[in-house]
Amino acid sequence: MYDLSNNDPLKEKLTILSDAAKYDVACTSSGVSRGGREGFLGNSVAAGVCHAFTSDGRCISLLKILMTNHCIFDCKYCKNRASNDVPRATFTPEEICTLTIEFYKRNYIEGLFLSSGVIKSPDYTMERICETLRLLRTKYRFNGYIHVKAIPGASDELIYSAGLLADRISLNMELPTQESLRKLAPNKNMKNIIGPMNRISGTIAGHRVAVGKSARMERCGINKHLVNSIFGPGVDRIEGPEGDSSLFPAANPFLYPAEKNDALLRRPFAPAGQSTQMIIGATDETDLDLIRTTQALYQSFDLKRVFFSAYIPVNEDAALPDKTAPVPLLREHRLYQADWLIRYYGFVADEILTGDNPFLDYRVDPKCFWAINHLDRFPVEINTAPVDVLLRVPGIGPTSVKRIVSARRYGSINFEMLKRMHVVLKRARFFITCNGRMFERVPMDHRYILNQLADADRRDVYQITDRNNDFRQLNLFDDLKMERA
Amino acid sequence: MRIFTCEPEWEAMLTCIFEAFESGLGHKNIKLLLEPVGQVSFLDEYVHVDADPSKADRLSEAIVRRISYEVYTEMAYTAMAFEEDVLDNIYHVLILGFHYGPEVLRMVKFADIMRNREIRARVVREAERFREILRFHRVGNVYIAHFEPRSRVVGYLGPIFSDRMPSEFFVIVDDIHREAVIHGKNEHFYIQKLTDVEFENLLHTEEENDKYTDLWKVFFDSVAIKERANEKCQRNHFPLWARKHAVEFMR
Ligand code: SF4
Numbered sequence: 001m002y003d004l005s006n007n008d009p010l011k012e013k014l015t016i017l018s019d020a021a022k023y024d025v026a027c028t029s030s031g032v033s034r035g036g037r038e039g040f041l042g043n044s045v046a047a048g049v050c051h052a053f054t055s056d057g058r059c060i061s062l063l064k065i066l067m068t069n070h071c072i073f074d075c076k077y078c079k080n081r082a083s084n085d086v087p088r089a090t091f092t093p094e095e096i097c098t099l100t101i102e103f104y105k106r107n108y109i110e111g112l113f114l115s116s117g118v119i120k121s122p123d124y125t126m127e128r129i130c131e132t133l134r135l136l137r138t139k140y141r142f143n144g145y146i147h148v149k150a151i152p153g154a155s156d157e158l159i160y161s162a163g164l165l166a167d168r169i170s171l172n173m174e175l176p177t178q179e180s181l182r183k184l185a186p187n188k189n190m191k192n193i194i195g196p197m198n199r200i201s202g203t204i205a206g207h208r209v210a211v212g213k214s215a216r217m218e219r220c221g222i223n224k225h226l227v228n229s230i231f232g233p234g235v236d237r238i239e240g241p242e243g244d245s246s247l248f249p250a251a252n253p254f255l256y257p258a259e260k261n262d263a264l265l266r267r268p269f270a271p272a273g274q275s276t277q278m279i280i281g282a283t284d285e286t287d288l289d290l291i292r293t294t295q296a297l298y299q300s301f302d303l304k305r306v307f308f309s310a311y312i313p314v315n316e317d318a319a320l321p322d323k324t325a326p327v328p329l330l331r332e333h334r335l336y337q338a339d340w341l342i343r344y345y346g347f348v349a350d351e352i353l354t355g356d357n358p359f360l361d362y363r364v365d366p367k368c369f370w371a372i373n374h375l376d377r378f379p380v381e382i383n384t385a386p387v388d389v390l391l392r393v394p395g396i397g398p399t400s401v402k403r404i405v406s407a408r409r410y411g412s413i414n415f416e417m418l419k420r421m422h423v424v425l426k427r428a429r430f431f432i433t434c435n436g437r438m439f440e441r442v443p444m445d446h447r448y449i450l451n452q453l454a455d456a457d458r459r460d461v462y463q464i465t466d467r468n469n470d471f472r473q474l475n476l477f478d479d480l481k482m483e484r485a
Numbered sequence: 486m487r488i489f490t491c492e493p494e495w496e497a498m499l500t501c502i503f504e505a506f507e508s509g510l511g512h513k514n515i516k517l518l519l520e521p522v523g524q525v526s527f528l529d530e531y532v533h534v535d536a537d538p539s540k541a542d543r544l545s546e547a548i549v550r551r552i553s554y555e556v557y558t559e560m561a562y563t564a565m566a567f568e569e570d571v572l573d574n575i576y577h578v579l580i581l582g583f584h585y586g587p588e589v590l591r592m593v594k595f596a597d598i599m600r601n602r603e604i605r606a607r608v609v610r611e612a613e614r615f616r617e618i619l620r621f622h623r624v625g626n627v628y629i630a631h632f633e634p635r636s637r638v639v640g641y642l643g644p645i646f647s648d649r650m651p652s653e654f655f656v657i658v659d660d661i662h663r664e665a666v667i668h669g670k671n672e673h674f675y676i677q678k679l680t681d682v683e684f685e686n687l688l689h690t691e692e693e694n695d696k697y698t699d700l701w702k703v704f705f706d707s708v709a710i711k712e713r714a715n716e717k718c719q720r721n722h723f724p725l726w727a728r729k730h731a732v733e734f735m736r
Contacts, residue, residue, distance in 0.1 A: 008696075011703055019707040036648040038671050043648050050722075051617050052733055054709035057718025064708060102697040103704075105628055105653060106621045106732075107646075312712045327712050 013089040014099070020069040020080050021115055024172070024277060025309045029061040029110035029145040031272030032167050042104060042111070042144025044167065044272075049110050062113040062147060063103055067091055067129055071117030073187040075174070077282050079314045080117045090119070093132035097140045104144055111145030111167075112136070122153035130158055133165035137267075145272070150200070152192040159196055160269070163203065168272040168304070171197050176293040180283040183319055200274050201301040207269040216302050217273050219343070222398040225387040226346030230299050273304030280335060281311040281328040282320060286358035288349070291338050295349040298342065308335045330461060334360040341366055344398055345391050362461065363454035368394040371431055372450050378431040379438060383412050394453070395428030415439055426456045486514055491534045491572070493519045493637070495564055499541035501534040502576050506544075512580055517572040548579065553587035559605065566604045567635040574601055612638035616645055618727050621655060622693045628655040629690040631730055637662050643674045658687050691730065698732050705733040 030048030050059035068090035069080040079086060100112045114132065118125050129148060136142045148166035150159050163169045171193055175181050178190045205215040216231075223231040276297060278290060294306045310332040313323045338360060341347035345367065352366050353359070361369045371378065371394050380389050382404060390401045403421040407413055414434050419425060429439035430449050442448070487510055491501035498519075505515050516529075525531065548557045560575050568574075577597040582589040592598050611634055619642070621628035628650075639659040643666040646655065650668075657666040663684055668674035679687070728734040 010696075011700060014700055014703050015707050018704050022708045022710055036651045038651045041650060041652065049617055052705060052731065053719045053723040054705065055716060055719055056710045056713040057715040057722065058709075058713075059722070060705070060708065063704070099697075099700065103701060105650060106623070106697065106701070107619050107630070108701050310713075312710065329713065 010095060010099075013091055013095070014065070016087050016089040017066045017069060017091060018064065020117075021064045021066045021113070023079070023309060023312065024064065024113070024115060024149075025058075025307045026147065026170065026275055026277060026305070027059060027061050027064060027113065028305075029147075031304055032145070034143065034271075037143055040141045040143040041101060042142055044110070044143075044145045051108055051110065060108075061110050062145065063100055063109045063111070064113040065091070065096070065099075065115075067096065067114060067116035067125075067132065068119050069117045070119050072120070073118050073185070075185040075188070076315060076317050076319055077174075077184055077279060077311065081315070084315065093128070093135050096132050097136045097142070100136060100144075101140050101142060104142070111142075111147070113147040113149075115149035116151065118151060118153075122151045123155050123158060126151045126154035126158040126162065130161045130165065133162065137165055147272075150196055152188050152196070154196075156196070156199060159200065160203065163200060163270040164267050166270060168275060169200055169270045170275040170277070171200070172277045173197075173293075173297075174277065174279050175283055176278055176285055176289055177283075180285065184282060197274065197276070197297075197301050197303075200270065201303075203269050204273060205302070207271075211268065217304055220398060222344060222387070222391070222401065223346070226391070228348065228388065229346035230295060230342060230348060232346065274301065275303055275305040275307060277307040277309055279311050280308050280332050281325075286353075287331070287335060287338070287360045288353040288355070288358035290335060291342070291349040291352060294339055295342055306339060308332050308339075330362060331360070334362070334366060338366045341370075346388055364450065364457050365394075367392070368427060368453045368457070372446055372453070375444055375446060375449070378444075379433045380431065381436070382418065382432050382434050383408055393428055393431045395424035395426065395431075427453060486516055486529045488516045488518055488522075488529050488531050489534055490518045490520050490522055490531060492536065494536065495561060496538060496541045497534065497536035498564055498572055498575070499544045500537045501572065502579065503537075503540045503544045504532075504534050505576055512577075515576075517576050518569075519572050523569070548582070551586075552579075552582040552589065556582050556587065556590060559590060559601075562608055562641070563601060563604050565637040565640065566608045567637075568604050568607070570600070571604060574604060608636050608638060608641070611636050612641040614727070615642055618723075618731055619646075619657065620730055620732050622690050622698070622732075623695055624690050624693045626654060628653055629658065629687065630656070631658045631660050631687075631691055633661050633729065634659060635661075637664070639664055639666050640676055642666060643668070643676065647674050656687070658684075691735075694732070702733055 028048045029044070030046060032044050033046035034044040036043040048061060050061050052060040054060060066080070068088070069086070070088050070090060071078075071080045071082055074081045074083050096112070096114065100109070103109045104111070114129060116125050116129060119128070129151070133146060133148060136146070146166040147168045147170065148162045150162060150169055150171045152171060159169070173193055175184060181188055181190060204217075209215050219231040223229045224233055226232045278293070280290070290308070297303045297306055310328045311321065312327050313321060313325055316323055338352050341352060342349065347370070352370060360366055364372070371392065378393075380393060382390070387401055387405060390396055390404060391398065396404075400421050400423045404413060404418075407417065407421070412435055415425065418428070418434070425439060430442055430452070432439070487508065489501050489505050491497040501517055505517055508515065520533070522531070545557060548560070560578065563571060563575055563578075574597060578589065578601050581592070581595060581597060585592060590598065590601070593602070615632055615634060615638060619630045619632055621630045637659065639657060639662070642657055646657065646666070647668055652671050653668070654670050655668050658679070659665065663679045665677050665679055665687070666674050667677055723731075
C-alpha cells in the first residue's frame with residue numbers, strides 16, 4: 001500500500017475508492033469516435049486507447065473509481081457491503097472532476113469510469129453521480145470518454161440523465177438468476193436490473209434512429225456474412241415471451257430529463273452502448289447458463305459487451321465459496337472465448353455447449369472443442385469453402401478469412417500462403433485441405449486430435465493458471481488429471 | 486554508382502531526390518542514402534546534397550500535380566521512418582508514381598510498393614504506441630512531454646494531441662531527433678527544431694512532479710488486483726523500454 005503518512009485526504013480517498021472499484025473488469029474506452037472541440041478538453045477514439053498496464057496485466061484506460069464505498073446494501077460477495085468493517089470514503093463532485101481533468105491532461109487516461117456504492121437510496125446516489133457528470137461536462141468542459149454505472153432501483157429520469165452525460169452506461173447483472181441474486185444480493189432483484197436495461201436499450205435505439213443510424217449497434221463486419229449469427233443480416237431484437245411482463249416489461253420511454261434541453265449538452269444517449277458484468281464462480285451456474293444468458297442479453301438488449309469477472313473471495317460467508325478457493329481465471333478465459341464465438345464467429349450458445357456437457361473444456365478452447373466434436377464436417381477445402389464454414393476452422397479468425405477470400409480471387413491458395421496470412425496451422429492443420437491435400441497425414445480420430453490440440457494450448461493454459469500460487473497450479477493439474485506440467 | 490546523400494530532414498530529402506532525377510544517370514546507377522552514411526565503399530561516388538527550398542518546392546508541386554496529394558503526404562509519412570533504405574524507397578516509389586499515377590500506392594505487385602507499405606506501417610505502429618504512453622508534466626501553465634522514438638514521429642503526434650487538447654498549451658519533445666511539437670491554446674501546432682540551448686532548457690521538466698503525479702502513482706498501485714498478479718503479462722504489454730518516461734514506473 002502507498003505511504004499515506006503525509007495525510008493528504010485526497011490521496012487517502014483515491015486509495016480507498018480505486019481499490020474498491022477495481023473488481024469491476026470493464027475498462028475499455030472504446031465504441032465511440034468523437035473529435036475534439038475548441039474550448040473543451042478531450043476527444044474519443046473508437047478503438048479505445050490503453051494508457052498503462054497494472055501489475056496484474058490489465059489495461060488502464062479510464063480513471064476507475066467509486067464515488068463512495070459507503071453502501072446500504074449487503075451483497076455478500078462485495079467488499080463494500082454494509083456489514084463489512086472497512087475504511088470508507090466519499091469523493092465530492094469537484095474532486096472527481098479535478099482528478100479526471102488533471103489525469104487526462106497528463107495523458108494518463110482516456111476518461112472516467114464512475115461507479116458507486118449506494119448511499120441513502122438508489123435515487124440519492126444516482127442524483128449525485130449525475131451532478132458530478134454534469135459538472136464535468138459543463139463547468140470543466142470535458143469532452144472525453146465517460147462510462148457510468150446505473151444504480152439498480154434508481155428512477156428512470158435519473159438514468160436517462162446519466163446516459164445523456166456519459167458515453168457508455170452499464171448495469172451489472174452480477175448473477176444470472178433470480179435465485180442466485182436472492183442468495184447473494186438480497187437487496188437486488190432481477191426486475192430492477194432487467195427493467196432499466198431494457199429501457200436503456202430502447203432509448204439508445206431511439207437516439208440512433210433519430211440521427212439516421214440503424215437501431216442496433218454496429219458489430220464486427222464479418223457478421224454480415226453469417227446467417228446463423230445472432231448479429232447476422234435481418235436479425236431483429238428478440239422481445240420477451242408474451243405475458244411474461246415481469247422479465248421483459250414494455251420499453252416505456254424515459255421521462256424527459258433536464259439535460260435534454262441544455263444546449264451545451266446536445267449529446268446522444270450512451271453512444272458507446274450498454275454493457276454488463278457477471279461474476280464467475282460465486283454461485284453454481286453452469287457455463288451453459290452463463291453463455292445462454294450472455295446471448296439473451298445481446299439479443300434482447302443489444303448490449304455492446306458482457307464482461308465476466310472471476311470471483312475473488314474477499315469475504316467469509318457460508319453462502320460463498322471458501323476464502324481459500326482458487327480464483328477461476330481459466331474458466332473466465334474460456335468464457336471470454338465462448339463470448340467471442342458468439343460475437344465474431346456466428347456461433348449460438350447451444351452449439352458451444354449442451355445440456356449433458358454444460359461446462360467449457362479446460363484443455364482446449366471452445367472453438368477447437370466444437371470442431372473436434374463435429375469431425376464429420378471436416379476437412380474443408382480452403383479454396384472453395386464459404387465464409388461461415390472457414391470461420392469455424394480452429395486457427396482461422398475473421399481477419400484471415402478476409403485475406404483468404406480476397407486472395408483466392410486471383411489464384412489458388414497453398415499452405416505456405418496460409419502461413420503468411422497468419423493462419424495458425426498448429427490448430428488448423430487437422431481441419432483443412434488446400435487443393436485437396438492435407439497438411440500432413442493425420443488420423444481423423446477424436447482422441448488423437450484432442451490430445452494434439454491440448455498440447456498446443458498447454459502453454460496458454462499454464463500461463464493463465466501460473467498467476468497464482470503453487471497450491472492453485474497443483475489443484476488445476478489434478479483437475480486435468482495430468483501427471484506432469 | 487553515384488550515391489546522393491543528405492540530412493534526414495524532409496526539405497533536404499526532397500532536394501536530394503530532385504538532384505537524383507536531374508542527374509540523368511539512369512535510375513539503376515543511382516542510390517540515395519541518409520546521413521550519416523554507415524559503410525562507405527571506395528567504388529562509389531558520394532555526392533552530398535544541401536537542402537534547397539526552391540528545388541524542394543518544385544518537386545513537391547510536381548508530385549501533387551502529376552501524382553496526387555495523397556501520395557505526397559504518404560511519402561512525407563514514409564520519410565519519418567528510421568530505416569536505412571527509406572530515402573531510396575521514396576525515390577523509387579516516385580519513379581513508379583510519375584509513371585502510373587495516383588493509383589501507385591495500391592500496386593503491391595512492385596517490391597518497392599510493398600516495402601513502402603511496410604515502412605509506413607512501422608511508423609504508424611510506433612507513433613500509435615506513443616499516443617498511449619506519452620506522459621505530460623505540468624510546468625507553470627504548460628504541459629510538457631518527452632519521448633524517445635526511433636522514427637521521427639513527432640509530426641504524427643501533433644494532430645493527435647491537438648485534437649485531444651485543443652485549448653491547452655503543450656509541448657512534445659523528441660529527445661532523440663531534438664525537435665518538438667509546440668501547441669498554443671486554441672492555435673495550430675507547429676514543429677520546431679531545437680537548438681542546444683532550448684533543448685537544455687527543456688531537459689529537466691520531468692523532475693517537475695506535482696500532486697497529480699503522486700496521485701496517479703497511488704491510483705496505479707491500488708487498482709491492481711493482487712490475486713491476479715501477472716508481471717509477465719504486464720511486461721508483454723508494457724515493455725521495459727516504454728517505461729523510461731512513464732511516471733508510474735519512476736520511483
Ligand atoms: S450495491 Fe452491493 S455490490 Fe454494489 S457496492 Fe453495495 S454491496 Fe457492493
